[in-house]
Amino acid sequence: MPSLKDVARLAGVSTSTVSRAINGTIRVSEETRLRVEKAVRDMGYKPNLVARSLRIRSTRLIGLVVPEMQHETFISFIRFTEEAAEAKGYNLIIGSTNSDPDREERFIENLIRRNIDGIIFSRVSDKSHVLKILDRTKIPVVIIDRTLEREDIPSVVMDNYESGKLVAEHLLSLGHRAFACITGPLDIAINRDRLAGFRDTVLAGGGTLEDKCIYEGNFKFESGKKGIAYLLDTRAQFTALWAQNDYMAVGALNLLSERGIKVPDEISIAGLDNIQQSWMMRPSLTTVAQPFREMCTHAVDIIIDRTSRHDEAKEKTRVMLKPELIVRETTGRPPERSVPAEQINGERSQ
Amino acid sequence: MPSLKDVARLAGVSTSTVSRAINGTIRVSEETRLRVEKAVRDMGYKPNLVARSLRIRSTRLIGLVVPEMQHETFISFIRFTEEAAEAKGYNLIIGSTNSDPDREERFIENLIRRNIDGIIFSRVSDKSHVLKILDRTKIPVVIIDRTLEREDIPSVVMDNYESGKLVAEHLLSLGHRAFACITGPLDIAINRDRLAGFRDTVLAGGGTLEDKCIYEGNFKFESGKKGIAYLLDTRAQFTALWAQNDYMAVGALNLLSERGIKVPDEISIAGLDNIQQSWMMRPSLTTVAQPFREMCTHAVDIIIDRTSRHDEAKEKTRVMLKPELIVRETTGRPPERSVPAEQINGERSQ
């Protein structure tokens, strides 16, 4: 691998000149520029980014921390963040922590030592000690898909309240009045927001969402199954169910199919996330699409913005983007003569 | 951020000594080691990996090239490669090329300039000019999930022939005799291998796999739908179908459900890959699991191995791992009185 020095020698100029000719930081005479360019081509010279990074203290690397790679949500973050980063000439280092604090810490330490330009977190907890580590450096950080108590940390989220609202409006317009919900963990703000949007809209529209029609899940398939089973078995009355993510919706559908309950004829189901399965399955799932691409693009932009104008006062940045409702087959009109859900359940469950 | 020099000053020794105390490359007296360690702790010193990489010409970074991030296969590669790399103290830079040669080239160039320790490719084509680029450097390369004509490039693949064999054996043992197959692109060796394993075993077991029962797909959902539609509409005769990946199997199931054909009562279906949907859907999909974790671990090991013993003669490395059959609900005994498939199709299609 030829270095700057080799190119300089071949072109008969100093390394400074070659560097300037390449980067265009300072004017170089037309003539020498051409000579340098020729030398660069002839030798197949490729600037060494490690050396460059060391000198200019910027690596054009962004770190992305995800808790795991099973959920499609995180895959989307990886995918779109990589896309956005690549478009800006950055590369992406990813690390999944498996929700293991040690691994998380190791990974962050590594990123710091690698002199990374910024870090994007998805789903960190408020108490993550990692944030303390980051406070000690001045590496820009963005939280994606969650907001933290600490307001000085920029975040990018979907308008979660709105997502609940969209689903409720849709179901209300189909004629539903009795609702149920399988939520994500309610210690997390965004999930409470989703629920609030859903509930507020349901009630405003003359519907009901009783407490016993709410099941707190954990975003996994199994939890969707459990949730719907619980709701059916406790004879909660509802004709429409919203699961706060698609995996739980799929789980619910799975159990309904097991029990021979027809969707959407007897119960309407909606999810959130728009995972692949949601359109591949039958019946296809009505859901809310998160604007993942935009979220990631924003996150990357914030990082790059903060690295460029280094030490300026950090204004608070909180980006909130609109979700989009995607209507498919799992939602329909409520049962014809509005059979009480209780009765339906009674027939079927055990 | 304190540097070696700062630590050295605080500990009252030279930077060389600090470096040696930290890395343990050369013996340092117990006493100074303790002094250095204390200084390191007191200052919260973290070695700068960029500087280190520049000097020792090794970054402990591995690049992973995937064509896209929609297919779960590639997600698995990312996931397990990251896991394996992290376990060995390496970090992972990923890039998806979207099958765009320019993007691919840009990404590879970047990796080279970043002085990456090795590159893992999934799904490169034989004619990818990228390999030429890599020939010019001596960066270790591994191909995963595909073998190339060029034998000097190490690869890690599943035993694809075996996967076809496993499926065929399973279906034969259930009593099936008339088979169909929706393949991946047949210009790719591994797909021909899968088909060969399937066909050989079917025929050896007294079954049939007629030419008109083979449909060449492209691994996507839609292509599974099209494939089964084609097979049904041309009245190919079969009671069991193998789709060479799960997305196509799901597509096929989707269409069968549309046409009201019962699985596995009327047709048995098997896939390959063991994607999430395969166990979440109903009926759950019989499939072949690829040993992704092992594949990725091997790939990382090969890279690390080759970086350490730098310029030795490269022996040819081709790792081949065993697949595993996972029997679920979409495969069962063939229809009771062995109704000719033609008749079944006749009733249903259109």
Add this chain to the structure above:
DNA sequence: ATCATTTGTGCAATCGATTGCACAAATGAA
């Protein structure tokens, strides 16, 4: 006590770029 060997440490070069400063040549203004 003398010399060879081992042990521990520091000096300074090095990896490959970028960049402040100095300076010569070219240009423009008077």
Add this chain to the structure above:
DNA sequence: TTCATTTGTGCAATCGATTGCACAAATGAT
């Protein structure tokens, strides 16, 4: 023609580590 300004280039320091070599002190052998 003379002086001020602009333009283009090179020297050498720098980023933060690692490491070959030199050398002093400690140790061991005789």
